[in-house]
Amino acid sequence: MEINIGVIAVGVLLAVLYLLPSYLAFTRGVKDRWLVLVINLFFGASLIGWGVALYLVLRKPSRGAVAAAE
Secondary structure, eight states: OOOOOOHHHHHHHHHHHHHHHHHHHHTTOOHHHHHHHHHHHTTTTHHHHHHHHHHHSSSOOOOOHHHHHO
């Protein structure tokens, strides 16, 4: 059986893109990072679920959350 490096590389690239919202949520310290992870894992295969997870990561925090962090 021959292993095709191109197929493996594409698979790894797709996995990284699929989990990008979760990675960003944890590295940015988003308040609802576990929610983003669950949405990303279970609904990310549909582009709508992936978009929702990405939106939750990239939205601006509320003013109350910014004031509490300072």
